[in-house]
Amino acid sequence: MSLENPIQNKSDVIIIGGGPAGSTMASRLAEQGLDIVLFDKDHHPRFHIGESLLPRNLPILAKLGILEAVEKMAVKKLGADLALPDKTYYRKFEFSEADKNHPHAFQVKRAEFDHLLLNTARDKGATIHEGVKVTNVSFDQPEAVVVSTIDSEGNEQEWQTRFVVDASGRDTFLAGRMKTKERDPQHNSAAVFSHFEGVDRRPGPDAGNTSVTWFKHGWFWTIPLSGNVDSVGVVCDPEFLRTRKTSLDEFLLSTIETCPQMKQRMAQAKSISETQAAGNFSYKSTKMHGDRFLLIGDAYAFLDPMFSTGVYLAMESAMQGADAIQTFLGDENEGALCLDTHAKKMERGLSHLTWFIYKFNTPAMQTLFMSKLNPFNMRRSVISLLAGDIFGRMPGGVGAPAFKLAHRFLSIFRC
Numbered sequence: 001m002s003l004e005n006p007i008q009n010k011s012d013v014i015i016i017g018g019g020p021a022g023s024t025m026a027s028r029l030a031e032q033g034l035d036i037v038l039f040d041k042d043h044h045p046r047f048h049i050g051e052s053l054l055p056r057n058l059p060i061l062a063k064l065g066i067l068e069a070v071e072k073m074a075v076k077k078l079g080a081d082l083a084l085p086d087k088t089y090y091r092k093f094e095f096s097e098a099d100k101n102h103p104h105a106f107q108v109k110r111a112e113f114d115h116l117l118l119n120t121a122r123d124k125g126a127t128i129h130e131g132v133k134v135t136n137v138s139f140d141q142p143e144a145v146v147v148s149t150i151d152s153e154g155n156e157q158e159w160q161t162r163f164v165v166d167a168s169g170r171d172t173f174l175a176g177r178m179k180t181k182e183r184d185p186q187h188n189s190a191a192v193f194s195h196f197e198g199v200d201r202r203p204g205p206d207a208g209n210t211s212v213t214w215f216k217h218g219w220f221w222t223i224p225l226s227g228n229v230d231s232v233g234v235v236c237d238p239e240f241l242r243t244r245k246t247s248l249d250e251f252l253l254s255t256i257e258t259c260p261q262m263k264q265r266m267a268q269a270k271s272i273s274e275t276q277a278a279g280n281f282s283y284k285s286t287k288m289h290g291d292r293f294l295l296i297g298d299a300y301a302f303l304d305p306m307f308s309t310g311v312y313l314a315m316e317s318a319m320q321g322a323d324a325i326q327t328f329l330g331d332e333n334e335g336a337l338c339l340d341t342h343a344k345k346m347e348r349g350l351s352h353l354t355w356f357i358y359k360f361n362t363p364a365m366q367t368l369f370m371s372k373l374n375p376f377n378m379r380r381s382v383i384s385l386l387a388g389d390i391f392g393r394m395p396g397g398v399g400a401p402a403f404k405l406a407h408r409f410l411s412i413f414r415c
Contacts, residue, residue: 011037011127012329014147014161016134016174018044018118021297021314022167026121026128027064028322034329036126037159039149041133044118045111047273049193051223051231052077052210052308055095055102056388060315066120070113074106075208075224080308080386082369085215085259091370092206098383105387107208109225134173137164137293145292163292163325166299167318170278174295175285184282186358189218189304190241192252193233195273200265201230210308214366215259221305222265229272232256235304238279248275282357284350288343296321301350304357312388317346349390355404356385364410368403376402 013029015022018040026038053074061067083090096103122128129149135156136148147159166174175181201207201224211222218236225231234255244251252275256262284301288294297314324342328335359365369382381399 009037009157009159011035011159011161013037013163013165013325014039014145014159015126015165015167016137016147017167017169017171017299018042018121018128018130019048019114019167019169019297019314020117020311021169021299021318022165023114023117023121024060024064024315024318025165025167025296025322026126027117027124028319029325030121030125032322032326034326036121037129037161038118038121038126039129039132039134039147040118041131043130045115048110048114049191049231049233049276049278050305050308050310051108051110051113051225052311053106053108054308054312054386054388055099055105057105057312057315058102060319063319064117064120066116069116070106070108073112073116073226074108075226077105077107077208077210077224078103078205079383080210080212081202081206083211083213083261084366084370085213085261087261088264090202090211090213090261092209093379093383093386095383095387098380098387099389102387107210107223107225109229134168137174137177139292162329163294165321165325166293166295167297167314169298170302172283172285172299174293175287175299178285178287180285180287181283182286184284187282187304188238189235189282190238190277190279191233191235191305192241192248192255192275192277193221193231194249194252194271194275195225196230196232196266196269197228197272198268198270199224199230199232200268211265212306213259213261214361215255215262217255218361219306220256220259220262222262230269232266232269235306241277241279248277251275288346289339294321294325294339300346303350303353304360306357306360307353307386309353309388309390313346313349316349316388316391317342320345345391352385352390352400359407362407362411364407367410368407375406378403378406 012034015038030036079094081090081092131152138146213220217240223231296317324338327338376399378399
């Protein structure tokens, strides 16, 4: 494509994907008066997994001006609890123990939440194209990026932009085409999940909390949503999923039957949506940014959903990345430095989470989480991480390395 035949469709920034990352980025940049165009291959509202927000999401929602709207559609979450498969006992972790200023979070139906975020971006001035798929991105021109699209009726168009943001989620549009996406060799898991009515929730104010229950091959989640609906899923070894001889519905129910605590809580539950599966959860691109592009949220990396960080990382990377892009559009040299600083900060946050995810299914980790021992205030440190406080130089203070040291000793002792 030659700029001698200029493209009529022009913008400052094109965003690929209309999930939490893309919509947050569009809102943030549109507020700065930039010409923003966002393409989403789907039409909203649409189903998506990943319904649990963190306390650190709340300041972002406030900045976007939608905190009250989210509160009206959501279930309030004071924390999370962990349980072993054959016990009725569970251990609570309340966010208020780590941060009095952010003592709760929300559980949301992603169809409603994502739609609100997308409409917010539209209201702030971003141009939103739903049902339009990006088919190619060309960086051949020195001063512009050319983006090719096709809509649901087969109409093709080309767009010229100064910067491209990949917020395509697990489609990993740019990472896939640049061949920079790498699977995590240390962590490979699969998930099977559905929505249910009638799940037995925790009593009183804990009714909105996320529950995680270990079992032999992995762990279950239950996430309470509005309207007496709960998201229920199992994360397991891919080898265990490959033993499936039945439908996904039957596999999920039969796996629940093997875990006494989950079996009890699901005794009166009925599935109200199609059971789905997702595999190879963990991956990362070797490159987060380059000349006139940035990858945010799941388009860059995806971790195991254990700590419910997906939506938070998507929105936080969008907020921070938007500031770097704004600088880049004003001064490319300074902006390149800002993008590099942003990438290092996001990498640091991901690394703080990775260790916990790798070790989560170990017996030593189960012992530590379920124990009442609390040297060096390890409990507060872990809750701080669960709440999304991951971007500091040493999140959780001295309790975090103490927790890791205790895990190491327990692992050796149990061997």
